[in-house]
Amino acid sequence: MDTFGVLLFLYGLASLHLTHSNLCTIEDHFNVMDYGATSDGYTDDSRAFVEAWNAACSAPTQYPKVIVPPEKTFLVNPVIFHGPCDASTINFEISGRLMAPKSPSLWDGKDASQWLGFKDVSGLNVDGFGSIDGQGKAWWDQSCRYHPQLINCTKLAPTALKFISCNGSSVSNLNFVNSSQTHILVTGCNSFNINNVLIDSPQNSPNTDGIHIHSSQQLVITNSRIRSGDDCISIGDHNSNIQIANVECGPGHGISIGSLGKSRNYVNVEKIHVTNAFFNRTTNGARIKTWQVGRGYVRDVVFENLVFYSVKNPIIIDQNYCDVRDACREQVTGVQISNVSYKEIYGTSTTDIAINLNCSRSVPCRGIWMESIQLTSANAGRKVTASCASAYGQEIDVVPYPCLLD
Numbered sequence: 358m359d360t361f362g363v364l365l366f367l368y369g370l371a372s373l374h375l376t377h378s379n380l381c382t383i384e385d386h387f388n389v390m391d392y393g394a395t396s397d398g399y400t401d402d403s404r405a406f407v408e409a410w411n412a413a414c415s416a417p418t419q420y421p422k423v424i425v426p427p428e429k430t431f432l433v434n435p436v437i438f439h440g441p442c443d444a445s446t447i448n449f450e451i452s453g454r455l456m457a458p459k460s461p462s463l464w465d466g467k468d469a470s471q472w473l474g475f476k477d478v479s480g481l482n483v484d485g486f487g488s489i490d491g492q493g494k495a496w497w498d499q500s501c502r503y504h505p506q507l508i509n510c511t512k513l514a515p516t517a518l519k520f521i522s523c524n525g526s527s528v529s530n531l532n533f534v535n536s537s538q539t540h541i542l543v544t545g546c547n548s549f550n551i552n553n554v555l556i557d558s559p560q561n562s563p564n565t566d567g568i569h570i571h572s573s574q575q576l577v578i579t580n581s582r583i584r585s586g587d588d589c590i591s592i593g594d595h596n597s598n599i600q601i602a603n604v605e606c607g608p609g610h611g612i613s614i615g616s617l618g619k620s621r622n623y624v625n626v627e628k629i630h631v632t633n634a635f636f637n638r639t640t641n642g643a644r645i646k647t648w649q650v651g652r653g654y655v656r657d658v659v660f661e662n663l664v665f666y667s668v669k670n671p672i673i674i675d676q677n678y679c680d681v682r683d684a685c686r687e688q689v690t691g692v693q694i695s696n697v698s699y700k701e702i703y704g705t706s707t708t709d710i711a712i713n714l715n716c717s718r719s720v721p722c723r724g725i726w727m728e729s730i731q732l733t734s735a736n737a738g739r740k741v742t743a744s745c746a747s748a749y750g751q752e753i754d755v756v757p758y759p760c761l762l763d
């Protein structure tokens with residue numbers, strides 16, 4: 358390089374640096390404190406959050422970022438952050454603590470299905486080491502599941518954080534505690550990552566799924582620990598290409614595909630891959646659950662590298678699921694389950710049936726593949742068994758054995 362070249366090179370570096378620092382100027386940051394948040398933990402700060410969001414969402418910058426600063430607590434009433442936004446990427450960094458209102462009456466006249474939501478936002482990254490506390494106790498105390506005797510018990514309670522209709526988005530590094538119902542719900546999203554989240558609510562809290570996925574594609578859940586009163590992760594009626602890896606579940610109800618087809622509807626669930634999951638004292642491990650009245654299919658599913666510690670139903674398919682009396686008498690087509698593999702699975706079962714494939718009589722399970730499975734009883738001196746009904750496939754090196762029909 359001659360002198361001129363060197364100068365050009367240095368100039369290039371300098372301008373690069375300038376551009377970079379321009380991008381990081383304060384106009385990119387929308388701190389809720391600058392929009393009037395009190396952060397006293399009992400005044401409603403939702404307006405400041407919405408204003409910071411609206412400013413970021415319509416900002417003419419490339420990388421707008423909403424900031425919820427650390428070491429502060431914000432009471433936030435139910436709110437939806439709407440898109441689409443101007444920038445193709447928008448960040449929402451939560452370092453402080455967000456708290457939901459304690460009293461269900463705060464939802465009077467509002468949509469009781471949600472607390473915080475993002476709707477029609479793409480390129481959204483919700484990140485930070487803060488926490489999202491649903492303060493769900495008052496909702497749990499009036500839930501129909503555990504208090505059916507209450508005249509106005511509630512079936513529906515707010516999901517802590519909903520992503521409704523999105524592309525290319527993520528949530529990472531956050532702590533979720535005590536949601537009044539589901540902690541994270543992803544619906545109508547294409548390409549979504551959930552990484553390194555911690556979810557924690559009591560074992561006896563009703564319907565507190567960790568993560569629920571509905572009508573979505575290309576979803577990845579990794580490196581997360583979920584303790585709750587219901588499903589660790591549940592996969593609903595219309596989903597494809599879901600990968601789950603390195604998760605720890607328990608207490609709770611395990612990882613569940615379903616329940617599917619509740620309203621006699623058509624379901625399509627395919628390409629689900631669960632690997633490296635540890636289940637600690639959950640009621641189920643790898644579960645597929647469909648209502649007899651449903652239609653459609655579940656196919657191309659892999660459960661592998663699973664470890665169970667004192668799990669009630671480690672491997673279970675229940676196609677005879679119906680928790681409403683008389684609603685399912687009529688035998689309709691049923692959901693077709695096919696091409697499901699279970700590989701490299703070890704651990705202990707607290708019930709005697711460690712493998713329970715209870716498939717539909719009208720549409721049997723086809724192409725079940727079981728390989729390298731060792732399940733024993735959690736209770737010293739007891740033996741476990743496998744039970745299969747209408748389940749066809751092959752097995753190699755599986756204990757307990759035998760089960761599948763050829």
Ligand SMILES: *[C@@H]1O[C@H](CO)[C@@H](O)[C@H](O)[C@H]1NC(C)=O
Nearest residue numbers: 441477478479522523524547
């Ligand atoms: C997501 O992408 C699809 C297909 O490109 C598009 O139709 C839809 O509007 C996008 N949704 C959002 C919220 O950006």
Ligand SMILES: *[C@@H]1O[C@H](CO)[C@@H](O)[C@H](O)[C@H]1NC(C)=O
Nearest residue numbers: 461462498499507508509510
């Ligand atoms: C139940 O409903 C009654 C009548 O609508 C109302 O007075 C009461 O406050 C409600 N209780 C709860 C716990 O919501």
Ligand SMILES: *[C@@H]1O[C@H](CO)[C@@H](O)[C@H](O)[C@H]1NC(C)=O
Nearest residue numbers: 490493494534535557558559
């Ligand atoms: C979650 O709720 C339970 C039951 O109300 C409570 O004991 C626990 O302290 C709560 N956790 C947090 C982090 O507030």
Ligand SMILES: *[C@@H]1O[C@H](CO)[C@@H](O)[C@H](O)[C@H]1NC(C)=O
Nearest residue numbers: 584607608635636637638666
């Ligand atoms: C299971 O979870 C309990 C806490 O609920 C913990 O004390 C125990 O160490 C865990 N077991 C294993 C094998 O990790």
Ligand SMILES: *[C@@H]1O[C@H](CO)[C@@H](O)[C@H](O)[C@H]1NC(C)=O
Nearest residue numbers: 628629656657658659696697
């Ligand atoms: C079964 O599912 C696996 C995993 O999704 C897939 O790779 C394979 O092609 C499927 N096999 C058939 C016969 O569809």
Ligand SMILES: *[C@@H]1O[C@H](CO)[C@@H](O)[C@H](O)[C@H]1NC(C)=O
Nearest residue numbers: 677678710713715744745746
């Ligand atoms: C299979 O489902 C039927 C119908 O619900 C039930 O009666 C039976 O006990 C189940 N079998 C096993 C082994 O769980």
